[in-house]
Amino acid sequence: MQRRGHLANIPLYYEYKDAGITVGAQPAEITGTYLDNFRNIWDLYITDTAANPTSLSSSTGDESEAEFGQGKAVFYQNGDWEFANLTGADKGFNLSPDDLAMIPIYCGVAGEEKAGLNCGTENCWAINAKASEENIKASEENIKASEDFLYWLVTSDEGTTMLAEQFSGIPFKGAKDSTNVFGADAAEYASAGNYTMFWAFNDTPNVDSWRATVVTALTAYSADPTDANWDQVKTAFVDGWAYEYGVVNG
Template identity: 55%
Template sequence: MKKLIIALLVVLMAIAPIFAQPVTEAQTGSVYWLNFKPESDAVLQELAAAYTAETGVAVKVVTAASGTYQTTLTAEMDKEAAPTLFVVGNAAAVDTWGDYCYDLKGTAVANELTTDAYNLYDANGKLCSIGYCYECFGIIVNTDLLAKAGYKLSDIKNFATLKKVAEDIHARASKLGFDAFTSSGMDPSSSWRFSGHLGNIPLYYESVADGWTECPPTLKGTYLQNFKNLWDLYINNAAVAPNTLAVGGYDAEAEFGKQQAVFYQNGNWEYDALTTKYGLKDSQLAMIPFYCGVEGEEKAGLNCGTENCWAVNARAKEADIKATLDFMSWMVTSAKGTELLAKTFGAIPYKKAAAPANVFLAQANEYSAKGHYVMTWAFNYTPNVETWRAGVVSAMNQYDANQTDANWETVKTAFIQGWAAQYKAANN
């Protein structure tokens, strides 16, 4: 028995290296895409498999867990088989990874773009990254439930009316059988909706007032009160107690999908899950802007923009760069590629893009057509974005547990002083 075990071990150790196939130095090159959007992982794997089946070129898609993209990218860029396709989504990322970006100017994929609006350039004018989708977010509304509560979408025009409707629904929640807002859980699985997306309110309005063209060293925080308005509304008009939000463990998507709440702050990327997984119909869904008590907000539109920009690793092997560029242009031109991209990303800014059957994106366009202003993604200027947001989340947790002015001061500190500290850390 003992000898058998030893013999087995020896054999196992001897053959072990065989399993670990050395990476074959293929002439054709291969693609390694370090994906930024975990919710798109399944579709991107499908996309990669489809491309490999069609062309025989290996495509690997690896997805970083939430809040760990920079960590993963840092670790992976140090490797010999570094990602060939990665995300450089904002000015700070250009500063950090600009040297590693292949100049995409004049490449087949860049020529397919319909707009230059989402592209990022470095100081020397090199085209570092190109947008691959644009998104919108706001407050998703279940219009059926809203009607059941006795309201129409047109009743909500600004913060005062939103507040009135939400508080009324919350007060009658037990009679109606649904509540105003879904839970606003602060665990990593959904805190980004608030520290990131809701946090766009003070950043966007300040960026407009001050005309930001790059990351400002300090933040004024003039519009933090508006952020607070909406946040207070979220947490005090939902089925779950505000002081349990730090623990999280809630599933806001399921709450909305199962029609337990009227309002749900999220983006167009939820459309696929809400309609296929939970069977909601287009006619039930609408998205309204962040009404937060800013003057003139009746003319506000949705938050549109992107932090999804492709960069190609300039330090990858020649063959891999070529394979990656080929793969990218396949994605935005072929029927299969555009179909899958539209399915997971919604709208993509390319000439041959498949039209997304996405209610929310259609509404974003409607708002623009009616002359409402687009709230652009000012949070893309955030210095050391993951660290800064983690600080905001921690401060918001304290506030949710006990909604005092002192605790709100901490949130302000996290926003304003936190910004200055992260700016300093990133720029010296």
């Protein structure tokens, strides 16, 4: 369900890019200009999938991971953190890094031959303004300590080695080379001048609720891919955004 929802970053990204919106400047309404492109890529996902489209409602991420890991599927949507699972022995996949690559998601947008990968993250720190003086101070100290730790992680020899080995390549000076080919792919696209699709999805108002409605409509469309069902996806996408924006800010 999450992955299906995450693919929604593609139409959101292009819409943000056109309008010159940066992540964080959440608009009250979206137009869904690129939803037809979203449909293109979604149709590709459901027509040539290893699973029966009608049974997608009950399919899980673990199933698609296994299909890819066991060589039954050629494409699999996931992130660079999946590298260890795919190449490791834990799940019995043991794929060779040489056989793996991450490619941009194309969906028929003009100029997308210069597309790069989707990159983004979605965490932040916050302190409750209504907490007691004492707790606020403690939180500030915790955040300071966390910052020190992160600084150590991306600068020290030990930290950067650990990151490269266990996580992936990181966009910092002095980062160690990583065996994670996905991170290397991302860097390669970026250095070749391709645009990185930033994580516009972060701006989704009331994200779980919005995504649930969109995924409900997508599931219905997958079981019965008609224009009428795609209109439901559009409604969930565009009207749902305006509604959830009102819920959160109204």
